[in-house]
Amino acid sequence: MTATVPAPSPTEAPPEPAPDAVRASRWRQGRGGVLIAGLSVALVVVTVVSAGRGQLQIPPSEVVGSIMHRLDANLEWVLAQAGPTVDLPLDVGPRPQHVQGENTLWLVRFPRVVLALLVGAALAAAGALMQGVFGNPLAEPAIVGVSPGAAVGASLVFVTGSTFLGEWTVAVAAFATGLVTTLLVYALSRSGGRTEVVTLVLTGVAVTAVAFAIVAFATFVATPEAREQIVFWQLGSLNGARWQAILAVLPFVAVGLTLAFAMARSLDLLALGERSARHLGVRVERLRIVAIVAVAMLVGSGVAFAGVIGFVGLVVPHLIRMIAGPGHRLLLPASALGGALLLVSADLVARTAIEYADLPLGMLTALVGGPLFFWLLRRTRTSQGGWA
Amino acid sequence: MMRLAVSLRGAPRLPTPSPAAGSVVAAADGVSVVLGGARVLDDVSVEVRAGEVLALVGPNGAGKSTLLSALTGDVAVAAGSVTLHGEPLRAWSATESAMRRAVLLQQVRLSFPFTVAEVVEMGRAPWAGTAFEDSDDEAVRSALAEADVTQFAARRFTSLSGGEQARVALARVLAQRTGLLLLDEPTAALDLRHQELVLGVARTRAATGVAVVVVLHDLNLAAAHADRVAVLAGGRVVATGPPAEVLGGALLTDVYEHDVEVIAHPRTGAPVILPRR
Numbered sequence: 288m289t290a291t292v293p294a295p296s297p298t299e300a301p302p303e304p305a306p307d308a309v310r311a312s313r314w315r316q317g318r319g320g321v322l323i324a325g326l327s328v329a330l331v332v333v334t335v336v337s338a339g340r341g342q343l344q345i346p347p348s349e350v351v352g353s354i355m356h357r358l359d360a361n362l363e364w365v366l367a368q369a370g371p372t373v374d375l376p377l378d379v380g381p382r383p384q385h386v387q388g389e390n391t392l393w394l395v396r397f398p399r400v401v402l403a404l405l406v407g408a409a410l411a412a413a414g415a416l417m418q419g420v421f422g423n424p425l426a427e428p429a430i431v432g433v434s435p436g437a438a439v440g441a442s443l444v445f446v447t448g449s450t451f452l453g454e455w456t457v458a459v460a461a462f463a464t465g466l467v468t469t470l471l472v473y474a475l476s477r478s479g480g481r482t483e484v485v486t487l488v489l490t491g492v493a494v495t496a497v498a499f500a501i502v503a504f505a506t507f508v509a510t511p512e513a514r515e516q517i518v519f520w521q522l523g524s525l526n527g528a529r530w531q532a533i534l535a536v537l538p539f540v541a542v543g544l545t546l547a548f549a550m551a552r553s554l555d556l557l558a559l560g561e562r563s564a565r566h567l568g569v570r571v572e573r574l575r576i577v578a579i580v581a582v583a584m585l586v587g588s589g590v591a592f593a594g595v596i597g598f599v600g601l602v603v604p605h606l607i608r609m610i611a612g613p614g615h616r617l618l619l620p621a622s623a624l625g626g627a628l629l630l631v632s633a634d635l636v637a638r639t640a641i642e643y644a645d646l647p648l649g650m651l652t653a654l655v656g657g658p659l660f661f662w663l664l665r666r667t668r669t670s671q672g673g674w675a
Numbered sequence: 676m677m678r679l680a681v682s683l684r685g686a687p688r689l690p691t692p693s694p695a696a697g698s699v700v701a702a703a704d705g706v707s708v709v710l711g712g713a714r715v716l717d718d719v720s721v722e723v724r725a726g727e728v729l730a731l732v733g734p735n736g737a738g739k740s741t742l743l744s745a746l747t748g749d750v751a752v753a754a755g756s757v758t759l760h761g762e763p764l765r766a767w768s769a770t771e772s773a774m775r776r777a778v779l780l781q782q783v784r785l786s787f788p789f790t791v792a793e794v795v796e797m798g799r800a801p802w803a804g805t806a807f808e809d810s811d812d813e814a815v816r817s818a819l820a821e822a823d824v825t826q827f828a829a830r831r832f833t834s835l836s837g838g839e840q841a842r843v844a845l846a847r848v849l850a851q852r853t854g855l856l857l858l859d860e861p862t863a864a865l866d867l868r869h870q871e872l873v874l875g876v877a878r879t880r881a882a883t884g885v886a887v888v889v890v891l892h893d894l895n896l897a898a899a900h901a902d903r904v905a906v907l908a909g910g911r912v913v914a915t916g917p918p919a920e921v922l923g924g925a926l927l928t929d930v931y932e933h934d935v936e937v938i939a940h941p942r943t944g945a946p947v948i949l950p951r952r
Binding site: 565612 | 747768772773776777780782784787788789793794797798801847851
């Protein structure tokens with residue numbers, strides 16, 4: 288082979304500019320920004336509206352006004368502790384006119400709305416995380432046994448009437464058994480330092496069956512009153528949300544989401560399959576462990592206070608993927624926002640659809656999520672030929 | 676979190692500029708692999724050299740893919756050792772390995788409908804956070820062009836045909852820009868033009884000092900494009916050397932258990948391998 292470089296022939300036309308793929312994917316990222324912004328705005332609007340609705344109606348302007356006045360007072364107090372007394376201009380907007388307005392908002396509505404927001408974000412992000420880790424769009428946190436495990440702890444507390452941790456007993460027991468069940472499923476499905484996805488899913492099925500047997504037994508031996516508690520806990524509800532619950536859930540959700548976002552790029556690579564991901568520098572087994580711990584934290588803390596709320600983790604990531612593609616750097620935060628939006632909306636319906644009744648939240652999400660999921664399934668099957 | 680863990684152990688060692696042509700990039704030394712009680716590889720030794728295309732050929736079940744898996748560290752070796760740049764595989768972190776070798780598997784899969792451009796961009800993952808990250812866009816563009824898939828860039832990977840998907844997977848591997856390419860049957864799903872194109876790309880890369888290992892079933896492709904051929908049979912290497920020396924009728928007849936004749940091409944004189952019918 289000679290090393291002479293052929294001179295460019297003058298007759299040859301310059302090559303056609305190829306469709307710029309790299310720029311196209313940048314454009315998709317731009318669309319992602321719009322999606323995140325849209326979801327954020329919708330979330331703020333629904334949150335404000337939802338906080339105002341209920342037996343005592345408070346207009347959105349008064350909700351915002353109440354928040355601003357509190358914010359102003361608290362910031363001024365913080366600054367005063369630091370030294371100067373400043374009059375911040377944040378105390379704008381009308382305050383609630385009704386005498387019970389402030390109390391209703393700050394003692395009942397806001398805790399409930401914020402808990403809905405946190406639990407929704409946690410469930411949806413956990414779903415996206417599970418689907419990414421298992422490379423299967425049908426994976427759901429329930430398959431590794433978080434919710435069934437949590438149900439065991441909760442029902443045993445109801446049956447024994449134990450109150451060794453006061454009002455926290457149910458939440459702590461549910462979180463603990465949820466976490467233990469998840470780790471048990473994972474440990475049982477590991478063999479020779481590796482985890483096969485199918486083995487993991489089937490182990491989840493087996494452990495879930497045992498968990499439901501324990502719940503069934505608890506239901507059987509329970510007093511009528513405890514039985515009612517078990518049943519209602521499993522239906523899922525944000526009734527009785529307190530600020531303390533939010534303080535307990537917040538750190539778990541924050542850490543879980545941070546772990547999830549940190550894994551985003553590796554999850555993209557995992558779509559190529561375990562071996563190819565490893566060839567690109569992903570430590571697959573460690574990624575799985577971190578992901579499962581993150582899922583247990585996200586779902587476990589949510590389930591502990593809100594009971595079993597299904598389909599959020601399945602439907603929300605699926606919808607986001609249809610709009611913005613499967614890249615996890617966008618999918619995870621967008622799912623968290625979408626899940627929060629969905630659950631705040633669903634809880635609004637649960638509280639206000641029937642007067643003086645608080646519908647089970649898990650029933651609502653399943654009622655909407657089930658058919659929607661079936662439709663998505665059919666749609667994907669037609670366009671992609673199914674998932675084997 | 677992932678990045679943090681890496682930085683705690685120190686930044687990954689970046690590859691040194693391309694090693695001298697002919698120096699050993701990767702090697703298997705006396706490697707045996709046992710899978711499910713069967714000895715799939717038995718005392719196999721191969722050297723992969725910079726600037727050279729090494730073809731692995733042999734009948735089904737000869738151990739070609741297993742040898743490739745042993746070179747990547749995907750399967751544990753029962754005996755012998757595998758080295759990358761003179762160090763045992765486990766001396767390299769996952770990222771450090773990924774900076775040095777890219778692997779194209781026989782089975783191409785994708786769990787979610789990423790676009791072709793996104794899939795090829797995944798090949799740049801090992802370089803995230805290094806100075807090489809700046810050449811990401813350029814690497815992706817040229818890899819798309821090399822594998823002749825630029826026109827599919829904006830399409831979803833899952834909407835492509837098998838052969839097109841195989842070329843996209845190759846583009847992803849090329850975008851990784853490593854000094855060692857391990858390609859398991861890259862031509863299996865391809866038409867005649869793209870078979871030539873893919874092996875032409877392998878040759879071009881080798882000319883820039885890259886070491887290329889390619890598993891092939893088509894002996895004529897191996898004869899035409901490889902610098903050296905290793906013939907495997909029953910988990911052993913039965914011959915290694917330039918194609919003209921190794922691909923002889925007697926050896927191939929023996930290895931494939933089918934009468935094979937080798938004739939010289941009337942124009943080029945290159946060996947043409949045909950089953951006797």
